[in-house]
Amino acid sequence: MQMLLHKQKKNPHSSKGNRLLITVNVLGSAGPLRFLVNEDELVAAVIDTTLKSYAREGRLPVLGSDLNNFRLYSANAGTDALSHWETIGSRGGRNFVLFKKPQRQLEATKGNIIARKGSSRWKAWLHRSLNLKISSH
Template sequence: MLLTKHKKNQAAKGGGNRLLISVTVVGSAGPIRFVVNEEELVASVTDTALKSYAREGRLPVLGSNLNDFVLYCPISGTEALSPWDMIGSFGVRNFMLCKKPQKEEKGGGDGKPVAVGITRKSSGSWKAWFNKSLNLKVSSH
């Protein structure tokens, strides 16, 4: 009983609403759910999601550097959320956590600037595959 009074006093002092959010990690089996204050920063939520992911022993192993990840909101389109935005400012509770694309260095160690490019795992896009499959020739008899 004393504990519930203490929690109520902390909530009154905190001033912000608490939200149950769901963070889906790309490549993982299911979302991570946890409670945050609506005034928490996106960077803090990303850090909490990575720690929860590691604590649960989920696969694939991601690491703990929050600078390697971006958080997306379904209503904001394809733009990643700014780490300095408040999580409650979007009006949604479902988010997606993605790893930033890995950069591959090309060039030698001769002191010249190194060109950096983003690597791609597949050799084509799904649009190209779809268009190619539509162009199948049908022979008439």
């Protein structure tokens, strides 16, 4: 009888939780990616696996591999992105959409730096030109 009970107990070290078949649609890609994950796996790990699978399959457009540039949304759980530190099974969904984060803020910051550099060069040139014209009269 003890042997039967021992066999029925699950070993906590080998238990990985429930496995889920998830579908991740990548914005701009032809079709979804499907793979198995543990329900207690972090969203960051799922994004990483998605990006690696996407690249391995040679899909277009090329996305890159920095998981911090992406947000994962549950397809049927509202408009909030899942936190990278949240578990994939926390919202109960199995269908997800992967978006690249908007680069507008980064581009705007770069644009402002370039504009300031360009405008300071332009202003310096204008001041030199005006000083030359004024002093030559």
